[in-house]
Amino acid sequence: MAAAREAWEAAGHRVIGCALAAKAARQLEADAAITSQTIDRLLIDLDHPERGGLGPSTVVVVDEAAMVGTRKLVRLLDHAERAQAKVVLVGDPCQLPEIEAGGAFIGLADRLGRVALVENRRQHTQWERAALARLRAGDIDPVIDTYLDHGRITVSTNGTHARDRLLEDWMAARPGQTTVMLASRLVDVDSLNRGARQRLQNAGVIGDDEVTLAGRGFGTGDLVLALRNDRHLDVLNGTRAVIERIDIDHQTIHCRADDHRALTLPFAYAADGHLAHAYAMTVHKAQGATFDRCFVLAGDQLTKESAYTALSRARNGTDVYVVTDDPHEAEAHMKEQRDEPFGQFRSSVRRSAAQSMAVDSTPPPGPEPSLDDDLDLDISL
Numbered sequence: 001m002a003a004a005r006e007a008w009e010a011a012g013h014r015v016i017g018c019a020l021a022a023k024a025a026r027q028l029e030a031d032a033a034i035t036s037q038t039i040d041r042l043l044i045d046l047d048h049p050e051r052g053g054l055g056p057s058t059v060v061v062v063d064e065a066a067m068v069g070t071r072k073l074v075r076l077l078d079h080a081e082r083a084q085a086k087v088v089l090v091g092d093p094c095q096l097p098e099i100e101a102g103g104a105f106i107g108l109a110d111r112l113g114r115v116a117l118v119e120n121r122r123q124h125t126q127w128e129r130a131a132l133a134r135l136r137a138g139d140i141d142p143v144i145d146t147y148l149d150h151g152r153i154t155v156s157t158n159g160t161h162a163r164d165r166l167l168e169d170w171m172a173a174r175p176g177q178t179t180v181m182l183a184s185r186l187v188d189v190d191s192l193n194r195g196a197r198q199r200l201q202n203a204g205v206i207g208d209d210e211v212t213l214a215g216r217g218f219g220t221g222d223l224v225l226a227l228r229n230d231r232h233l234d235v236l237n238g239t240r241a242v243i244e245r246i247d248i249d250h251q252t253i254h255c256r257a258d259d260h261r262a263l264t265l266p267f268a269y270a271a272d273g274h275l276a277h278a279y280a281m282t283v284h285k286a287q288g289a290t291f292d293r294c295f296v297l298a299g300d301q302l303t304k305e306s307a308y309t310a311l312s313r314a315r316n317g318t319d320v321y322v323v324t325d326d327p328h329e330a331e332a333h334m335k336e337q338r339d340e341p342f343g344q345f346r347s348s349v350r351r352s353a354a355q356s357m358a359v360d361s362t363p364p365p366g367p368e369p370s371l372d373d374d375l376d377l378d379i380s381l
Contacts, residue, residue, distance in 0.1 A: 001032035001061060001090065008059050013086075018042045018076075019063040022229050023238040024288055028063045030259070036063070039072055046079045054083035064288065066091030069100030070357065093354065094136045095309045096287050103357035122290060124315055135308050140350050153320045163188075163297065166321045167195045170279075170295050171203075177292035181280035182310045184301035192280035192297065197222070200279075209246050211253075213270035216277065218243060218253060225278035225285070228269075235263055238285055240278045283310045294318040298345055303353040 005015045017036035019025040025036040039062065045051045054060065060080060062068060068091075080087045093106045120129040131146045147153050156162040166181060173179050181192045197217070200206045207220030218224065226239040241255035241263055251267040253275075269275060283306045294314035296302075298321060302310070311318050322345045 001028065001034065001063075004088075005032055005034050005061075013057050013059050014055065015059045015061065016042075017061040017063060020067050021064070021238060022236045024064050026236060027288065028061065032061075034061055036061075039068060039076065043072065043075055043079075046076075054079060054085040056084040058083065058085040059088060060085060061088045061090060063090050065089035066093050066105045067096060067098055067287075068102075068105065069098045070102055070104040071100065073104045094305060095312075096284060096305055097354050102355040103360060106354070107357045107360055122312065122315055125317070128317070132308065132312050135304070135311065138304065138350075138352075140304070140346060144346060144349070147320060152318065153322060155322050155324055157324055159323045162321045162323045163191060163195060166295050166297055166319075167192065167199060169319060170196065170293075171199055173293045173295075177316065179293045179295070180278075180286060180289070180291045180313065181295045181297065182283050182286055182313070183280060183297040184283060184299045184306060186282065188297050188299065189280045189282055193277040196279035197277060209248075211246055211248070211267070213267055213275070214273045216270070216275070218246065218270060218275070220244065220246060223278045224253075224255065225276045225281060226265075226274065227276055228272075228274040230269065230274075233263065233265060233269065234261070235265065235269075239263075286310070286313055289313060290315065292316045296320045298322045298348075300344060300348045302345075302348050303351050304349055305353050307349045 008015050015034050017025065017028045017032070017034035018039040018041075019028060019036065020039055022038050025038055028034055029036040042060075046053055058080075060076070062073075062076070065073070073089075077087060079085075089105060089108070091105055093109070098105075120132065123129045123132065127146060127150065131143045134146075135143045144153070154162070154165055156165065170179055170181055181196070183189050183192060197206065200221070201219075205221050210217045210219035212218075220243055222243045224241055224243060226235045226241070227237055229235070229237050239257055241257040243253055243255050245254040246252075247254065253265045253267070253270065255263040255265060257263055265275065283302075287309050291314050293316055294310065296310045296318060298307075311320075324344070
């Protein structure tokens with residue numbers, strides 16, 4: 001997108017960007033030097049023409065566009081059409097889908113064509129790149145078998161045992177690497193974070209200057225996750241940071257964010273429930289992020305899209321921990337035990353959460369509906 005911005009600006013165009021999440025908008029601005037904001041804020045500005053609006057020389061880049069609901073996308077395209085502006089949608093339909101009513105991104109891509117980046121530059125091993133390509137294509141069983149063959153799936157009949165094994169492996173991988181534990185359910189995320197903090201406290205990584213806010217303990221050395229945008233504090237939902245100092249007198253938490261920015265958070269921000277621990281997070285929170293190692297607690301909420309998102313976060317390898325209901329199944333890495341224990345896991349990953357537009361789900365009688373030929377829209381996946 002940085003190269004595209006340079007080309008557009010060289011041709012005399014004004015380039016702006018937006019994304020569903022403020023953190024993604026900031027990342028687009030940092031990586032591609034495209035002035036960006038949330039799509040909600042942009043739509044508010046566009047609803048007030050006195051604030052400038054778009055023009056025929058404007059290019060609007062929408063990042064993580066596959067997560068933008070159809071109604072918001074339609075509003076943006078209406079503004080762009082009236083201004084004769086160009087809209088470029090950048091996203092991945094194989095990752096997490098829209099939370100609101102969706103399907104427009106893939107519907108437009110199917111009708112108008114797309115420009116796609118097909119080379120995987122994140123995963124370091126060839127087998128993992130190949131497995132993820134098959135997962136994108138929906139070829140589920142060979143992908144699971146491949147991860148089994150490489151010892152990347154641990155099976156347990158006991159949820160507590162599975163979490164303990166995951167935490168042990170995560171602790172062993174921490175030195176010199178960026179790591180994360182992922183789960184689909186908040187209750188599992190909270191459990192993993194508690195287990196991680198206990199181990200880090202025992203290892204002396206977290207200081208004794210702990211304060212308890214909203215039922216969570218925070219100390220020097222803790223890795224934390226911001227859960228709410230606060231522009232006055234220059235903190236965005238999804239920001240990860242390490243606590244460097246806790247000032248009891250001024251009731252502030254001094255942190256260093258992943259992008260090396262210094263942040264000062266008042267106790268009130270955490271007391272309102274807007275600060276959590278970041279050793280484990282939901283798959284949704286991790287979309288767009290890159291780590292060295294990733295450890296995934298697989299549950300029945302892990303769909304094809306969330307599985308692909310979770311398995312594609314790490315450069316150096318991802319490990320999956322599956323809890324099976326089979327009381328006769330022991331923990332194993334062995335491929336000969338891959339049949340029944342993975343029935344629920346396989347079924348879960350086969351399930352797609354992708355949405356489609358109503359016009360694609362139940363086509364009306366008569367001529368197939370078509371989009372306005374005059375709409376100047378580029379699709380990039």
